[in-house]
Amino acid sequence: MIESPLVPAPDTEKPRKKSRQPWTFDRISFVLVFLVLPLALFSVFVVWPFIQAFWYSLTDWSGFTPDMNFIGLENYQKLLDDDIFMTSLRNNVILAIVVPFVTVVLAFALATMITVGGSSHGATRGLKGSSFYRVISFFPYTIPAIVIGLIWLQMFDPSNGLLNGVLTGIGLDRFESFPWLGDSRTAMPASMFVIIWGFVGFYMVLFVAAIKSVPGELYDAARIDGAGRLRTAFSVTLPLIRDNVQTAYIYLGILALDAFVYMAALNPGGGPENSTLVMPQRLLVTAFEKGQFGLASAMGVVMAIATLIFAAIVFSLNRLLGGRQEGVRQ
């Protein structure tokens, strides 16, 4: 292989092919087939429904009648007056505030322990036996979400669940048949716990990988400058894996603004006093039980907007805090 000395390797900019190649029949047919097939599928089943949803949300369509009248923003007005939907929106917002934060903090703490929990003498190094923790923690991520929900549904079972069994076993008799998912005070926290349980391990592994790609000299330097472990975690690690934290946060936010699978498993009916009802549950009922397709589409639009707002907030917070190199506490 003779590389032209003019070309810096690796070529991360546009491949040179782009400018130099003539468009032969071979190339044109190739691009057409390779692009048109996937794109056709993507357009018909993803993009087109998305566009339609915005349109439907402005109509009074009930799905089973051919007439569909444009009613402007009336559906959105209805949603504002709909207490049950507003409750579900509020629940999703609470989830989006709590779940990403707790998951990221826990994952970061565990990842820090694994990677820089070793000796403080000599070069910075990780904890022994960390691969065991990595393998175990990652496992919940591979279990289908619905099954995670069902397992914890059994764990929380008032009389036969392991949780109350353990609690009464250590002498807390008031939990003998405490309905974790049936009490409006605990249903939401318990549901949040289940989601967090499923994701902490995955993000821990992600952060461990990110921390490992940080040059060790930086840690050694911080230590020579007399930084303690906590100080190192906040002043060295966190700023350096900032982008990974942002990605994790956005993914978890998208997940929390949905949360449908978990809630459907733990409390299919929306929980005591609708305390765990989320927007998707309401949407499915509105669409496929009541046949109010226009209104249901409006709910979908609200979900999409909430997701975009969340992403925008995370991006701008990251930008704001990016200027400060110290004490990044979100």
Next chain:
Amino acid sequence: MTAGTDTSRPPAAQESPPPGKRQRRKGDRKVSTAAHVILGIWAALVIIPLLWTLLSSFKTSSEIFSSPFTLPAHWSFDNYVSAWTSEGIGRYFLNTIVVVGSALVLVMLLGSMCAYVLARFAFPGNRIIYYLMLVGLTFPIFLAIVPLFFVLKGFGILNTLPGLIVTYVAFALPFTVFFLYPFFKVLPQDVSEAAEIDGAGEWRKFFQVMLPMAKPGIASVAIFNFLGLWNQFLLPVALNTKRENYVLSQGMAAFASRAGYNTDYGRLFAAVVITIVPVLIVYVIFQRQLQGSVSQGASK
């Protein structure tokens, strides 16, 4: 487990011998012990529910009610047999294999084709398509669910396995394109030129040269897609409502909610274990690959 110090790496060169060395050692031991304790608690939190599920799957329902926290009286696979046959888990399992298998092959093929063209060809609209994919990745599926229902109905594939497969492929496409894009982007130009000099056309070059070279990326994305599709719940619930076409995740939810108080818990636990086993196998086999691909994503 003891907290030791590992001596595989040479100590940093600039490090001067500290005065309070012994004290430091003590502090280290405390820190690493604390770390092990916390990590150990976390590991227990993960393992115990799973173990309890496994144990309960061997019990009869009456056993679960009378003594939920003891070992099963005798180890029998009755629950598994009845969950597989009379609860229909076997059928759902086969449906899932068919749907996930077909969708996975299709999405990997179409996704790699699309990512390749986007990454290595300049044409008007290239960026627009890329951003459309990004939109497809961030917007909730729920936004599309109502129109999607009618799109499938229009094609006459609502409540059929092919309809479900096509939908799976379409919704897994953005993720696939997005994560394969960088792999194709960085493939060396000279190899592609060498193939051309040897007279390979675009088609042959892709299938015989480029695709094999992007194998590591394709493998990781395929594993993540497998997990994602195996776990998919919303799409089948909304678009696949015929009981005989149920996939596992749906079947599990129906099984759990149908019964209310007279659920056969032993069978339910057995069904849960049956659902977990395939992903467990995939996970154990590809454990390194998975962890590796997570690291690759991290060190971008």
